[in-house]
Amino acid sequence: MTKWGMVIDLEKCTGCQACTTACAMENNRLPGENWQDVLFYHEGTYPNVNLSWLPRPCMHCENPSCVAVCPTKATWKTEDGVVLVDWNKCIGCKYCMIACPYGVRFYMDEKATIEPDTRAAFPGDGTRSWNPPYRMPDAMEDPSKGIGIQPHGVVSKCTFCYHKISKAPKGVADLDEANPATREHTPACVRTCAPKARYFGDLDNPESRVSQLIADKGGVRLKEETGNKPQVYYLSGGGAPVVPGQRSNKKA
Amino acid sequence: MDDQNLSTTRRRFLQTTGATGALAATATTVGLPLGDDTAQAQGAASGATKITKSICHQCPARCGIDVYTTNGRVHAIYGSPNHPIANGKLCPKGPLGIYVLYDPDRWKSPMKRTNPKKGRNEDPKFVPISWDEALQTVADRLNTLRDKGESHRFSLCFGRGWGASCAGLLGTFGDLYGSPNVPIGHSSMCSDGSILSKQCTDGNASYSAYDYRNCNYLLMFGASFLEAFRPYNNNMQVWGYIRGEKTPKTRVTAVDVHLNTTLAAADRGLLIKPGTDGALALAIAHVILTEGLWERSFVGDFKDGVNRFKAGQTVDPASFEEKWVKGLAEWWNIELKDRTPKWAEGITSIREHNILATAREFGSTRPAIALFERGAHAHSNGIMNGMAIHTLNALVGSLYAKGGLMYQMGPSYGAMPVDEKAYMDDYAQNGAWKKQPRIDLKGHVDGYLLAKNMLQEVGPNHLKGKPYKLDTVMFYLTNPIFTAPNGQQWEEALKDVFVIDTSPFPSETGHFADLILPDHTYLERLQDAPTYPFQGWPMAQLRVPAIKPLYDTKYFGDTLIEIGKRIKGKTGEYYKALGNTENVIRHLAKGFEKDPGDNGVNSFESWVEQGVWYKKPYLWQQIGGDFFEWDGKAYAKPMSADDVKAKLFKTPSGKFEIRSGYLEKNIDWVAEKTGRDKARLMFPVWEEPKHPGGGDLYLVSPKTAMHAEGRGANIPMAIAHQQPVVGGRKQVFVEINPVTAKARGISDGDVVKIKSAAGQIEVRCRLYEGTRPDTLVLPMEYGHWAGGRWSKNVFGGHCGHATVNQSDRVTGQCNYYTTKVTVERA
CATH class of the missing domain: 2.40.40.20 (Barwin-like endoglucanases)
Known part of the structure; x- marks a missing residue:
């Protein structure tokens, strides 16, 4: 069975945020409501300062705490390993937002990050809570999977661009933007990433690029201690010597 | 009333559309692989998804974009996989282009100002007018000025020009109409310091093209390579390759005044005191010479092969045999011998050991590139800083080398549809305007004799009435009230001049406009754009409309042509013969018939389909100190010194001039205006920058x-x-x-x-x-x-x-x- 997963090579990432904006436009997100984001950190004292960053999508955990706490079963895990929200079932209680260790879930009706509120500039029409003129084609929208312009009062999150990946040819190991056959099925963040720091494919397929990279370059998952077992892995150099406890590539 | 809240007059575009409307329909229609849902999708939404090949507009890089349109709605932009800069990728700005199209604050039709008072707090009280009224208003003003012999008092200032169908039309307009101020470009507010530094040393007044993929060492001075340096998208593709895949991994040292993502991602980030990059470059050059790290096959050597470059000691210039550089030993004697890393630490605040390590790495890793932009040269000593940094490329033999840097070739465009020389009337050829200086005093002894443009002086000079007052000024893709330094002066200056803005969007300059002639946004335009300096080989992109114009707007090139048609006499005849920008672009494309691109583009139609014409390889390469031309299979045809001078080092000596012949030619003027020493000013030497402003x-x-x-x-x-x-x-x-x-x-x-x-x-x-x-x-x-x-x-x-x-x-x-x-x- 396919288990979609992502590998992000931190040696290549330039922190440019193209993943963030490509995601936002593909998925019609509100400004500042970043299903996909890059987090910046700095520490040290001038002139010895370290600036670093971490690109962060939803981890689409193997064992997602958001699914466990959802009282209406609105948050669910697909057979191919993706965590989605069914907007028809979501009651907006936000338990999942508290349970998620990675802070990657968003409630629709928060105060706008950017004023004036873009929702006021492009007001909604009944079921859609807002209606940007550039929204995705109607045929792609699927509220049962949290895809498209959401209604009021629900939680939303990264879908791994499920409207794209779910139409991929069956059995492929990699969803690679360089391959014309899979380009349109590659998540927006992966497809756009200029330094090619992102890879997407089937974690259960030993022939997939993601499986190979995780092994060859020592893929790491965030917050292993939670037991969530993310399906997003990070690479940071690939050398064998590491600080103990900072590396795990155990699969579930 | 807000500037932007004007009623939509969308219907009117039907009267004016024509060419681009027809074109939009020719863009390729590509059915998305919708799998099982295809039938359902089509049933629900009826529309197939159309992909239009166009180019981005959000920086100068000209990345190819695939614009996705379904049911008349543009909903996605991705990089074009078939475009050599984009390669299917985008920077963070690229996907946001859709916002530009659907910006609710866009101008929606031509407008005129009804409040004669101008100021930040004055409502312009714009009212919509027809294109005919708008264009005739401009033409009437221009005709009147010309009749009075004051055509020089019309200026057209532009910022981001794209190609022959927009900015390329401006020079001809100036020649035919008769104004030295058509056009005035913004290059002095961009990065002319870099262009002049290169002109003074290697004779090419241009930005460089770079072969990063084959480069093993990058030394970057203030260009914000991973934030803003063109072509940003491709730079990041390069970065992923040279840092994550290439063997050997390219080493990087980056120099700036704050820790940005470029410095953070580099192997070494050096935080330098502003304006002192030249001192750092001089010290690096000093180490390269004293430690014998220079590329002898390119630079030359001491006749007996013994390195005599010792700190503080002069050498006999006759003992050094120069190959492709001019003035190295003189430079050493006059400047470099004392420019030790220790000295530079005192100037730049960068620790001596860091300078030494950088110099040793840069000098011993081939190929290496030293690149710089505005951070290094946007200072009073900019020419010196720029020449010093660029000379590092000569010392390590990177000019025209694989993994080095070169200059951009132009595309094989066809001739313009009409030859303007046949339309030059007596006024155009001999009118009073010919004796007028440019308003910005570019090329004038009292102003900036060697500059390319001085847009930042237009406002202040008009305000002073020196050399004269403008009557009418038109802006294309520039907003100088905001972008010029001390824009407060421009706010005053634009009060007593008739201002025409052509931006699709409200802006500070637009707020002072008397007429708004709004351009299409870029997803609505047919517009050519030869590449900015990239990898040397020629390329020309085409912006193809993804959608019919949403509002009653007009492509700037056509606005200019329509104004031209309304100018009396031969000028008007020229523009009537020229027709419109689509005609221009069709004629440009005729050049591809004789010289098809690598992607098969050989006509206007195929250019529209692919969005880009390009032809590899670059025609010249320097290999081990010898220059070769591409013979169809390899860089195998040796070039003579004259060949190199004509095509590559366009300097008086035909060499890379550390002793600049171009500056020497203007030595009296430079010395008078800068107070520099005539014995030294033609070399890259250290000079303390002048910091105005009065602060700390x-x-x-x-x-x-x-x-x-x-x-x-x-x-x-x-x-x-x-x-x-x-x-x-x-x-x-x-x-x-x-x-x-x-x-x-x-x-x-x-x-x-x-x-x-x-x-x-x-x-x-x-x-x-x-x-x-x-x-x-x-x-x-x-x-x-x-x-x-x-x-x-x-x-x-x-x-x-x-x-x-x-x-x-x-x-x-x-x-x-x-x-x-x-x-x-x-």
Whole structure:
């Protein structure tokens, strides 16, 4: 069975945020409501300062705490390993937002990050809570999977661009933007990433690029201690010597 | 009434569309692989998805884009897989282009001002007018001026020109109509310091093209390679390759005044005192010579092979046999022998051991590239800094080498449809305008003799009436009230001149306009654009409309042609013969019939389909100190010295001139205007920069990844990610070192006042250990007081209001990063 997963090579990432904006436009997100984001950190004292960053999508955990706490079963895990929200079932209680260790879930009706509120500039029409003129084609929208312009009062999150990946040819190991056959099925963040720091494919397929990279370059998952077992892995150099406890590539 | 809240007159476009409307239909229709849902999708939405090959507009790079349109709605932009710059990828600005199209604050038709008073707080009271009235108004003014023999008092200033069908039309308009001020470009407010530095040393007045993929060492001075350096998208593709895949991994040293993502991602980040990059380059050159690391096959050597470059000691120039450089030993004697790393530490504040390590790495790793842009040369000593850095490329033999740098070839365009020479009337050839200087005093002994443009002087000179007052000024893709240093002067200047703005969007300059002739946004345009310097081989992109114009707007090139048609006499005849921009572009494409591109583009139609014509390889290469031309299979045809001079080193000597023949030719003027020593001014030498402003801290205003040359200012999504390094997610911050802040009682997040002789602004601060204690860093983006609703709502003043209008006298480069300011809590 396919288990979609992502590998992000931190040696290549330039922190440019193209993943963030490509995601936002593909998925019609509100400004500042970043299903996909890059987090910046700095520490040290001038002139010895370290600036670093971490690109962060939803981890689409193997064992997602958001699914466990959802009282209406609105948050669910697909057979191919993706965590989605069914907007028809979501009651907006936000338990999942508290349970998620990675802070990657968003409630629709928060105060706008950017004023004036873009929702006021492009007001909604009944079921859609807002209606940007550039929204995705109607045929792609699927509220049962949290895809498209959401209604009021629900939680939303990264879908791994499920409207794209779910139409991929069956059995492929990699969803690679360089391959014309899979380009349109590659998540927006992966497809756009200029330094090619992102890879997407089937974690259960030993022939997939993601499986190979995780092994060859020592893929790491965030917050292993939670037991969530993310399906997003990070690479940071690939050398064998590491600080103990900072590396795990155990699969579930 | 707000500038932008005017009623839509969408219907009117039907009367004016024509060419582009027909074209939109020719874009390729590609059915998305919708799998099982195809039938259902089509049933529900009926529309197939159309992919139009176009090019981005949000920086100069010209990335190919695939624009996805379904049911008349543009809903996605991805990089074109078949485009050599984009390669299917985009920078963070690229996907946001859709916002530009659907910006609710766009101008929706031509308009005229009805409030004669102009000022920041004056409502222009724009009212919609027809295109015919708008164009005739302009033509009447221009005809009257010409009749009076005052055609020089019309100026057309432009910023981001794209190709032959827009900016390329301007020079002809100036020649036929008769104005030295058509056009005035913005290059002096861009990066002319770099262009002049190259012209003075290797004879090419151009930005460089780079072969990064084969380069093993990158030394970067202030170009913000991973934030803003063109072509940003491709730079990042290169970065992923040279840092993550290539063997050997390319080593990188980056120099700037604050810790940005480029320095953070580099192997070594050097935080340098503003304006002193030239001193660092001189010290690196010093080490390369004393340690014998120079590339002998390119530079030459001592006749007996014994290195006599010893710190503090002169050499006999006759003992050194120069190959492709001129003036190395003289330079050593006159300057370099004393420019030790220890000396440079005192100037730059970079530790001696770091300079030494950088020099040794750069000098011993081939191929290596030293690149620089505005941070290094936007100072009074810019020409010196630029020449010093560029000379490093000569010392390690990188010019025209594999993995080095070269210059960009132009595309095989066909001839224009009409030859303008047949339409030059007596006034055009001999009119009084011929004796008038340019308003900006570019090319004038009293102004900037060697500069390419001096847009930053147009406003101030008009204000002073020196050399004269303008009557009418038209702007294309530039907003100088905002972008010029000390824009307050421009606010005064544009009060008593008839202003025409052609931007699709409201802006500060538009707020002072008498007429608005709005351009299409880029997803609605048919527009050619030869590549910016990229990898040397020629390329020409085509912007193809993805959608019919949403409003009653007109492509700027056609606006100009329509004005031209209304000019009396032969000028009008020329423009009637020229027709429209589509006719121009069709004629350009005829050149591809004889010279098809590598992707098979050989006609207008195939150009529209693919969006790009290109032809590899670059025709010349320097290999081990010898130059070769491509013979069809390899760089195997040896080039003579004359060949090299004609095609590659376009200097008086035909060599890379460390002793600049171009500066020597103008030695009296340079010496008089700069006070420089005639024995030294033609060499890259150290000179302390002049820092105006009267404060104690340098104000530096870089661009961020989202800056987009200001075209992202009203994009909410761009505002949300404006300055992520220091947490600027809905505003810009001035970065201030904690020590500097503490000494002034400033805390993180305070609103601070920044003052200089030019003016004062207020902006929120962020304490950041990555910024030099002697420097404030405030990205140049916000502080808009006119413009769209989101751009005006971002808190914080505009850095330009505290930036003094000072330029490098030789290059004309606007010194954006050199003003000294004070800071205090507001």
